[in-house]
Amino acid sequence: MNIVGVDLGGTNYAVGLVDENGKILARIDGETKVHEGPDAVVERLASSIMSLSEGKSVLAVGIGSPGSIDHLTGTVKFSPNFPGWTDFPLGEKIEKLTSLKVFVENDANAYALGERTFGVAKGLDHVVCLTLGTGIGGGVITHGVLLRGSTGIGAELGHMNVMPNGPKCGCGARGCLEALASATAIKNFVKDGFERHKDSSLFRNKSAEAVTPKDVFDHAKKGDQFALEIFNIVVDALAAAVGSLINIFNPQIVVLGGGMANAGEFLLAPIEERVKNYVLPTMLGTYRIALSRLGKDAGILGAASIVYERLGKK
Numbered sequence: 001m002n003i004v005g006v007d008l009g010g011t012n013y014a015v016g017l018v019d020e021n022g023k024i025l026a027r028i029d030g031e032t033k034v035h036e037g038p039d040a041v042v043e044r045l046a047s048s049i050m051s052l053s054e055g056k057s058v059l060a061v062g063i064g065s066p067g068s069i070d071h072l073t074g075t076v077k078f079s080p081n082f083p084g085w086t087d088f089p090l091g092e093k094i095e096k097l098t099s100l101k102v103f104v105e106n107d108a109n110a111y112a113l114g115e116r117t118f119g120v121a122k123g124l125d126h127v128v129c130l131t132l133g134t135g136i137g138g139g140v141i142t143h144g145v146l147l148r149g150s151t152g153i154g155a156e157l158g159h160m161n162v163m164p165n166g167p168k169c170g171c172g173a174r175g176c177l178e179a180l181a182s183a184t185a186i187k188n189f190v191k192d193g194f195e196r197h198k199d200s201s202l203f204r205n206k207s208a209e210a211v212t213p214k215d216v217f218d219h220a221k222k223g224d225q226f227a228l229e230i231f232n233i234v235v236d237a238l239a240a241a242v243g244s245l246i247n248i249f250n251p252q253i254v255v256l257g258g259g260m261a262n263a264g265e266f267l268l269a270p271i272e273e274r275v276k277n278y279v280l281p282t283m284l285g286t287y288r289i290a291l292s293r294l295g296k297d298a299g300i301l302g303a304a305s306i307v308y309e310r311l312g313k314k
Contacts, residue, residue: 002056003307004049004100006063007299008107010034010081015048016300017056022118024297026052034081038088046097053100060101062306064110064299065090068153074104077153105306107299109146109155112139113309114302115255120290128251129292130157130242132260135170136178140249146309158182162240180237183260186213189230197226217263235270242271243278246287257292264291 002025007014009032016027028048032041049061067079074091076082091102105113112129115121121129125144131137138157140147148154158178159171166175167185179185194208201224202211219227242254256268272289294301 001059002053003059003304004053004061005300005303005305005307006045006049006061007303008032008045008063008065009299010066013045013048014300015045015052016297016304017052017058018300018304022301022304024300027300028052034083038082038085038090039093042090042093042097046094049094049098049100053098058100060103060307060311061094061098062110062303063090063094063102063104064107064303064306065104066107069104069106071103071105071148071152074102076104103306103310105303105309106137106139106153107302108137108157109139109148110302110306111137111257111298112141112255112302113146113305114294114298115257115292116141117305117308118301119255119292119294119298121253121255124252126249126251127253127255128157128242128245128249129255129257130238131258132182132238132256133258134183136182137258140245140251142249142251157241157245160241160244162237162244177237177241181234181241183213186216186230186234187211189233190216193226193230200224200226202227213260214262217266221266235267235274239271239274240278242289243275246275246279246283250283251287254287254289255292256289257294257298261291 003018005016005018011032013032014027014029016024018024065076068077070077076085076088076090079085091104094102108131111131115129116127121127127141129139136158138155140155159176161175162177163175167179168174169176169179190211191208202219216227216230220231268291
């Protein structure tokens with residue numbers, strides 16, 4: 001039976017009709033337009049869901065949403081990029097408009113479920129996932145069960161401290177992984193270092209504000225010293241974080257996804273090597289680190305996997 005997966009983002013959303021093998025049969029992409037208010041967003045999502053499900057046999061709808069989620073009620077408790085969504089009953093409202101059962105989960109948790117159901121971690125019971133994008137999200141599956149914590153909002157892996165008194169994070173703390181290895185962190189490093197590195201090839205045809213993480217990685221590959229300096233900060237932070245996560249959770253696999261993971265082996269290889277400096281000797285050889293292969297479909301497949309997890313279908 002088919003499932004509708006909804007990848008809800010602050011800028012864009014994607015809705016897909018997914019079969020039991022993880023094939024996306026049809027999809028609708030659109031702008032979230034958060035500024036129009038939560039009810040307008042809900043109506044837009046519901047319209048897309050109904051359009052895809054019309055005449056089809058649909059088991060349920062899964063929604064991956066950013067923020068703190070009450071997964072039992074489908075309520076968005078708080079989401080910093082969604083003004084006015086505090087204690088917003090997202091699942092309930094979508095159910096009323098579509099007459100379909102709806103399950104809501106934090107988007108990073110959904111990503112972890114998607115990797116275990118359809119991705120590189122398929123069938124594994126001990127999985128750690130990191131999403132490397134504007135921020136850094138995370139999800140943990142242990143003994144086949146998604147780890148949520150006592151109030152359902154645990155596994156905020158992007159906010160583990162990897163550098164005491166390091167750069168300030170958007171959460172208010174200092175030295176978080178997100179403050180050192182996210183796309184936002186990279187852009188901050190570029191802007192902060194512009195005056196000291198005006199001769200960097202990064203700025204040959206671009207202003208500091210226009211430089212992207214991809215630019216930094218591309219120029220690091222070519223040996224630009226400033227780009228390499230930033231790249232090494234990112235790799236060291238990720239290696240320290242992944243090493244700690246391996247020591248804590250003893251996973252079979254650590255999956256790296258999100259836009260920055262598109263750097264591929266250039267990013268993966270040094271992380272794999274430096275992680276060895278952070279893991280216990282007894283942990284060596286017990287894990288592997290891999291890049292997600294779900295690509296642009298990760299959000300939809302992760303959302304669909306929420307349904308399987310709730311209903312115990314996979």
